[in-house]
Amino acid sequence: MTVALDAVPRIRRGVKCTYDQIREAHVVLFPEGVLVLNETAASVVALCDGVRSIGDIAVALADEYAGVEPGDVAELVARMVERRVVDVHG
Amino acid sequence: MAEAPFGLLAELTHRCPLQCGYCSNPLELVRRDAELSTEDWRRVFDQARALGALQIHLSGGEPLLRPDLPELVAHANSLGCYVNLVTSGVGLSRDRLRSLASLGVDHVQLSLQDATRAGNDRIAGIKAFDRKVEAASHVLDEGLPLTVNTVLHRQNLDNVAGIIAMAERMGAERLELANTQYYGWALRNRAVLLPTREQLAAADPVVAAAQERLRGRMEIVYVIADYHEAHPKPCMYGWGARQLTVAPNGDVLPCPAATVISSLEIENVRDSSLHDIWHHSPSFNAFRGFEWMKDPCRSCPRKEVDFGGCRCQAFQLTGDAAATDPVCSLSPDRSTVDLILETEMAPAELPVMAMRKMR
Ligand code: SF4
Ligand code: SF4
Numbered sequence: 001m002t003v004a005l006d007a008v009p010r011i012r013r014g015v016k017c018t019y020d021q022i023r024e025a026h027v028v029l030f031p032e033g034v035l036v037l038n039e040t041a042a043s044v045v046a047l048c049d050g051v052r053s054i055g056d057i058a059v060a061l062a063d064e065y066a067g068v069e070p071g072d073v074a075e076l077v078a079r080m081v082e083r084r085v086v087d088v089h090g
Numbered sequence: 091m092a093e094a095p096f097g098l099l100a101e102l103t104h105r106c107p108l109q110c111g112y113c114s115n116p117l118e119l120v121r122r123d124a125e126l127s128t129e130d131w132r133r134v135f136d137q138a139r140a141l142g143a144l145q146i147h148l149s150g151g152e153p154l155l156r157p158d159l160p161e162l163v164a165h166a167n168s169l170g171c172y173v174n175l176v177t178s179g180v181g182l183s184r185d186r187l188r189s190l191a192s193l194g195v196d197h198v199q200l201s202l203q204d205a206t207r208a209g210n211d212r213i214a215g216i217k218a219f220d221r222k223v224e225a226a227s228h229v230l231d232e233g234l235p236l237t238v239n240t241v242l243h244r245q246n247l248d249n250v251a252g253i254i255a256m257a258e259r260m261g262a263e264r265l266e267l268a269n270t271q272y273y274g275w276a277l278r279n280r281a282v283l284l285p286t287r288e289q290l291a292a293a294d295p296v297v298a299a300a301q302e303r304l305r306g307r308m309e310i311v312y313v314i315a316d317y318h319e320a321h322p323k324p325c326m327y328g329w330g331a332r333q334l335t336v337a338p339n340g341d342v343l344p345c346p347a348a349t350v351i352s353s354l355e356i357e358n359v360r361d362s363s364l365h366d367i368w369h370h371s372p373s374f375n376a377f378r379g380f381e382w383m384k385d386p387c388r389s390c391p392r393k394e395v396d397f398g399g400c401r402c403q404a405f406q407l408t409g410d411a412a413a414t415d416p417v418c419s420l421s422p423d424r425s426t427v428d429l430i431l432e433t434e435m436a437p438a439e440l441p442v443m444a445m446r447k448m449r
Contacts, residue, residue, distance in 0.1 A: 014197050014235030014263075018170055022094065022142045029172035031197045031237055031264065034096040034144050084309065 001081065003054060003074045007088040010050030015085055017045055028085050035083060040065060044076050048086045091369055092378060094142025097333040099149055099346060100131065102162070104338050106151040107180045109215030109445035110203065112241050112276035112283055115151065116349045119448045120338040128158040130359065132165050134336055137364040139169040143334075147199075149176035151338070154186070160193050167194025174199060176239075179225030180218050187228045198229045199237045200260075204245070205252025213245060215445045226260035237264040242293070242315075243283035250293045254300045254310065262308055267297060269315035273347040273402050275446050281434040282443045290315055317427055321392065322399025322415035329377035329401060334368060342367045344374050347402040351411045377401050382412050386420040 003009070011017065016029040026042030028035045037045060043064065047057045054077060058070040080086045104119040126134070135146060146166040153159055154177055166173045175190065176199045187198075202222060203213040210219040229236045238257040242250065250267065257265040269290075270276050270283050285293075301310045316323050326332055326345065335343040340359040348354060354376065357367045368374055376382065380393060387398040398404075399415020407416045408423050416423035 012235075013233065016172055016196060018144075020142075020144060020170075022140070027144060029144055029196075031172075031174065031199075031235060034172075087306075 001078050003078045003081065003088055005055045005070050005074060006053050007074075007077075008050060008053050009048040009057075009077045009080070009086045009088045011045065011048050011086050012084060017042075030083075030085060032084065035085065040068070041076055041080075044073055045080060045085065048077070048080070050089070092330060092374070095138070095332060095334050095368060096143060097145040097147060098135070098138040098143045099147045099333060099335040100134065100162075101149050101151065101335065101337050101346075102131070102153045102156045102159070103151040104448070105155045106178065106446070107155075107216055108152070108178050108201075108203075108218060109447060110201075110213060110241070110275075111279040111443040111445055112243060112270045113446040114271075114274065114276075114346055115446070116274050116347075117278065118349075119446075121448065125156075125338045126336075126340050126359070128161060130340060131158075131162055134340075134359050134364065135162070135166050135169060135171070137359075138334070139171060141365050141368055143171065145172045145174060147174045147176055152178050152180065154181040160189060163190055163195055164193040172196050177201070177225070178214075178218060179222040180216075182221075182225040182228060184228045184231070187225070187232055191232045191234055195234065197235050197237065198225075199239055200226055200229070200262075202238050202240045202253065202256060202260075204240075205249040205256050209246060209249060223260065226262070230261040235264075236260065236262045237266060238262040239266045239268070241268055241270055242285070243270045244285045244289065245282070247285045247289045247293050251296050251300070254297075254304075258304070258308060264309045264311065266311045266313070268311075268313035271313075271316070271347070271400075271403075273350045273406065275444070277350075277406060279443050280430070281441050284317065284431070284434050285315055286435050287318060290318055316400075316403075316415075316417045317431060319417060320419040322396050322403070322417045324396040325377075325398070325400050328379075328397045330368070330374040331378070334364070334374075336364075342371075342373075344376075345402065348373070350402045351405045353405070353411060377412070384412060384414070386418075386422075387414050390420065 020027045026037040054074050058073045061068045104115050173195050174197045175195045179200050203210040207219040211217050272280050297312050330344045335346045341356045354373050357371050387393050401411045404413040405411035414421040
């Protein structure tokens with residue numbers, strides 16, 4: 001699937017984002033399982049607040065990570081949609 | 091060292107108001123006086139979290155029968171774990187659910203035995219259907235995600251469309267339709283439970299169409315009827331790889347059905363820590379990786395996908411837990427499964443289901 005740049009992703013109900021001290025990694029917890037996220041993915045997921053669009057998220061991350069393209073964010077969000085971690089509107 | 095587990099299946103009790111004849115609990119049910127105490131369970135949760143577990147599935151039997159459930163939910167939540175309540179729905183009143191939700195239940199998994207009241211209650215052995223429907227509405231009102239679980243078998247497979255419709259009506263986000271796996275109680279009742287080829291062939295397109303129609307609304311997970319397949323279903327993500335189970339008496343199991351492997355030496359949380367058991371016990375190391383495999387699995391490319399199938403099934407049907415899962419068409423024991431299908435799928439007279447009960 002592809003996600004449009006003006007789409008607005010939101011963390012699904014029942015999904016928890018947290019930091020795991022044991023693995024020293026960001027994780028998402030959801031009914032089906034656990035996803036261990038890398039730094040970038042964790043930052044993207046944290047901004048899936050149901051308000052910001054993919055484009056907004058890319059802008060917000062640009063300060064922190066040089067060279068983040070909206071296309072990269074869209075791709076990551078698409079993967080999170082497939083894993084039922086986020087859903088998208090718009 | 092083995093990688094850390096992601097989940098703990100905590101079977102808080104084997105007591106249950108329902109009597110499903112395919113129950114995944116062992117035939118030899120743990121009695122109330124042998125159950126772990128609240129303190130024990132708190133320690134088990136602490137140890138599981140320290141080991142890496144992030145999900146705690148509170149299951150049973152019926153976990154609502156443990157008076158300390160609220161305390162255990164709160165404790166699991168305080169550790170930062172995702173708390174999944176696995177229930178029959180019997181005893182899940184609005185107040186009870188509200189309080190459990192406020193203490194930290196993140197998700198509810200509700201069993202449904204069949205599409206209709208009559209069918210459901212016949213399989214469950216008690217009047218449970220209306221209470222399940224009510225429980226589902228409480229879960230929705232509380233804003234918690236709901237998974238409905240149905241075990242499929244000869245008695246309800248023809249109603250799969252109705253089961254899907256019922257799960258939709260209940261407001262489930264996910265529906266797990268799992269064909270019966272034959273260990274313990276289900277093995278004992280296999281001749282009543284084994285579906286026919288025709289039933290499976292009729293159900294497949296119904297499920298596939300519903301998966302398509304409900305995409306994005308209700309996810310449907312379908313677990314195959316492995317006796318009828320050419321390849322086994324994969325064993326979790328491999329033995330001792332992702333999850334551990336603690337039985338009501340503190341026995342620590344690499345998989346929920348592992349007690350059927352009578353040759354396996356099982357450790358207990360009263361004697362050892364989860365850390366030691368996970369990393370060093372013979373039972374958890376018995377079938378990790380690929381070294382234990384024999385041919386045909388050892389030289390088969392599919393071993394990365396199915397891990398040689400189910401160890402419990404291999405043991406039950408061949409007497410050797412390290413054998414290739416006999417449902418595999420490459421197994422030298424496949425004829426055992428074919429014979430079962432031949433004789434049990436078309437019995438002259440359907441035997442009576444043995445209802446699950448404590449002795
Ligand atoms: S050994 Fe069998 S029952 Fe146990 S987890 Fe693996 S597939 Fe399932
Ligand atoms: S031979 Fe073993 S690994 Fe290959 S498909 Fe059969 S069970 Fe799986």
